[in-house]
Amino acid sequence: MNAEIEEARAPGNVAAPDLGPGLGASDRAARPLAIEARGLIKRFDGFTAVDGVDLSVPEGAVYGILGPNGAGKTTTLRMLLGIIDPDQGYRRILGADKPHDVARAIGYLPEERGLYPSMKAYEAIAFIGALRGLPLKEGRRRGRELLEAHGLGYAADRQIRQMSKGMAQQVQILGTLVHRPRLVILDEPFSGLDALNQGKLETVIRNLAAEGTTVIFSTHVIAHAERLCDEVAIIAGGKVPFAGPVDVARDRIPPQVRLETRAEDGPWRAALPADARHEGRHWYFALPxxxxxxxxxxLIEGDAGILSLSIERAGLHDAFVAIAGEAAARALEAATPEEEGK
Incomplete structure (x- = not known):
């Protein structure tokens, strides 16, 4: 039985070739898809929670599903995992039409965290691994190793009830990874972590991707998606108006120019775009x-007297506003920093 389990897990131990940071168009085309979904629709009591979602996640990518609370992120992830079935559409995970056929190759951190309070930390990690087919003895050994590697070795024998919420969440994250999955799906993984542990989790995600593991996570915090993701799906109101590389999303908005001049007026003013905005000695406008x-x-011929000029590429926040609209952006920002740290 154990041999069969290890054989089923074997693909997860093979690192994908290192293709360098980010996914260029040629890299993306060359990689098989870890997740492919088309036309996913899910309704609850007449309410359409997910409305025609398409996703294509290349193997080895870090992929973010970015949207406000209630946008359909969790429902989408649960359909991908086979926890619930779509009313319409299909999904293909690690080459399988039925997600449960490849469950042992997937690590999943649900939005609703939950560990048995009486379990010791290393046992909790082993238990989560056992649910994915990892023998308990091996899970206990790996659990201690993971806790030690992530600075929690001192807490290996501590019961979950004796831990802070943040520490318990770290234990659950390690349990998600203990069986060395090929695909890791994290639902709002940064919620409840303080800034220090959010940084540690970002490092974990980068390391997983460097080893060839595909990581897909949902978030309503743009900064995490911008720092980590090769690609994102922007979701609002159950729909995905954009899915693709972060750079392509940012390119929806032309680069912005910030110009400071010594002269306040002159013939050079005619060269500025009609919608240029003047604030003090600075001008702001889109790159022509x-x-x-x-x-x-x-500017030079008109004696503007250039003191400074910078060209700034649009950030993912600006791209989100342009793609999803201001109402979705306001909803995205509704969670306060205090709520994030709880």
Whole structure:
């Protein structure tokens, strides 16, 4: 029996080739898909929670599902995992049409955290691994190793009830990884962690990706998605208006120019875009389609007296607003920093 379990898990121990940071178009095309979903629809009592979601997640990617609370993120993940079935559409996970067929190759951290309070930390990790087919003895050994490697070795024999909420969450995250899955799915993994432990989790995610593990996580915090993700799906109201590389999302908005001049007026003003915004000695406007060189020439010839000029690419927050709308962006920002640390 144990040999069969280890054989079923074997693909998860093979690291994908290192293709370097990020996913270029050619890299993406060359990689098989860890997750493919088309037209996912889920209704609850007449309410459409997910409305035609399409996703394509390449193997080895870090993929974020970004949206406000109630946007359909958790329902989407549960359909991908086979916890619930879609009313319409299909999903294919690690090459399988039935998610349960590859359950042992998947690590899942649910949004609703939960560990048995009387269990010791290393036993809790082993128990979660056993649910994915890892023998308990091996799970206990790995549990202690993981706790030690993540600075929690001192708490290995501590009961869950004796731990802070943040420590218990770290234990559950390690339990998600103990069986060395090929695909890791994390539902709002940063919620409840303080800034220090959020940083540690970001490092864990980067290390998993470097080893070839596919990581998909949901979040309503743009900063995590921007720092970590190769690709994102922006979800609002159960729909996905954008899914693809983060860079492509940011390119929906032209780069912004910030210009400071010595002169307040002159013939050079005619070279600025009509919608340029003037604040103090600075001008703000979108980079013209003709590029910066013609503008620079006009500024110099018109004696504008350039003190500073910078071109800033749009951030993921600005892209989210442009793609999903201001109402969705306001909902995304509704969680306060205090709530994030609980």
């Amino acid at each position: 389609a003709t590029g910066i060189e013609p503008l620079l020439r006009s």
